Amino acid sequence: MCVIKAENLTKWFNGFVAVDHISFSMNQGELFGLLGPNGAGKTTVINMLSTLLKPTSGYAEVAGFNISKNKDDVRGSIGIVFQELALDNRLTGRENLEFHAMMYGMGKEERRKRIKEVLELVELTDKTDVLVEKYSGGMKRRLEIARGLVHKPKVLFLDEPTLGLDAQTRRHIWDYIKKLNKGSEIAIILTTHYMEEADYLCDRVAIIDHGKIVALNTPNKLKDVLGGDVVSLEVERSIEDLMSHLKNLKWVKMIKKHNGFLNLTMEKGEKRIPELINIAQKIGIIVSSVNLRKPSLEDVFLHFTGKTIREQETSHNERSREKMRRRMMRR
């Protein structure tokens, strides 16, 4: 059964397009990831699907309800964990959950039972009556995940669920997400700019850049697109020469220049390395380092967008700084 269907979803903000004709669908029980750099439009997609933002154009259904026409029905069938914390610090953990459950119209007995369940799931049972302002960052996140689940939603939205958490806490959160996806029919859609996160958690990943989905598949199939291993050669000069020599080899599936490295994809990379170095030597080019790896989603991202996620984020930050500067000048 299809729980989210988006068709040409688009959002403009003051003359700039944040989300550009995005279409995808996801099924019940699926763990679906939107992977992309900051500013790619992931949060805007989530905000539109959760009825907080009106789409400029396009259409979407969540749990069978139209996000523009049946807002309250959509709201009743989803749970959401926002990128920024959205807890009331002056209330205890239990009070935050009680507030939530009552807003969703749950009865007293049902509330009590369900709150106990979700608190056990995220292992916060012994902290329920502590004010949230005393919680650590990881505990707040876990409480929010628990809250998103209290009213038994059909779809759970997680917007950058591990942003700003240390590596160990991140692992922990990943385990909770895996655990709750395994045992139930709940569909989870998460956004992230961490490659490992998308790779480790998601059944399918949509790579999103500049408001567009550039690729969508299972992590393994996305990596298969590159066709085998990635070999990176570092050469001091005449990188173009080497590139034109290697381009015509039959077993080199793809070749790309990036930041002084030559990235080649091929099968059985470890066997081909001596050959590569031989060719370079023959034309008088010295290879200063070689790196062989199985392709990661980072390589996939690089393949589809021509940049790594980090570079894309830097250039995005520069763009927004530039915009800010211009705005300041106008004042």
Place this chain on the structure above:
Amino acid sequence: MIKVKSINSTAIYVLWLREMKRFVRAKSRVIGTLAMPLFFLAFLGLGFNNMSIPGMSKDIDYIRFLVPGIIGMTMLFTSMFAGISVLWDREFGFLKEIMVTPVNRVSIVLGRIAGGTTTALIQGLLILGISLLMGFKIIGISSLLLSIVFMLMIATTFIGLGLIFASKMKDIHGFSLIMNFVIFPLFFLSGALFPLGNLPFYIRYISYIDPLTYGVDGLRGTLIGVSSFSIIFNFIILVGFSLMMVLLGAYFFEKSESV
């Protein structure tokens, strides 16, 4: 426009309950908001008490004249803050949590008004209680009940106004502007501190569009039995203002985007 059956009483109750819990836990906030009216009451009341103020009946002490004004002031400040507190919820992200729930916007506004009105009323009554301890006398129990009606109307009017501002502002940086250019003028123009008859006519006319003018006058009429307009006239005008502000507040809140 508003469907009665869509009003969600559980949601209104839980929003109110949240306000109450926050109110009880934020003792410094309560003390902070009570301090200013008490200082006004103590220093102005004691300082001016032996002076006769032109345009005021001789047998009314200044402090008797002042107490209803200071109660009106407390209601004005706490209610505006309650309305504007939507901005704090937006700042701390909690507004989004409220807005993604399947509760219609009218109930959310009503919940906020219920919570804000209660906290404002508690603070207004605290000021009244302290004044009674300081020797202020009211004309009777029924007058006390009537004055509570006026306090409730002042509260809803200014929570509505606060909601309008909160819906139009993106963050809390504009708050001091509102403090200086809206709240203080509303206070000074209301006749809380001095009889409006002393003002030049062109300023007096401005004070006639200030809802607090009728609130303070109504409180004076009910608590000490002296007022410029009749109590019923004040009541009718204030009912009009509070309905208008609540509807406008709800309208702008509904229109505003929560992210």
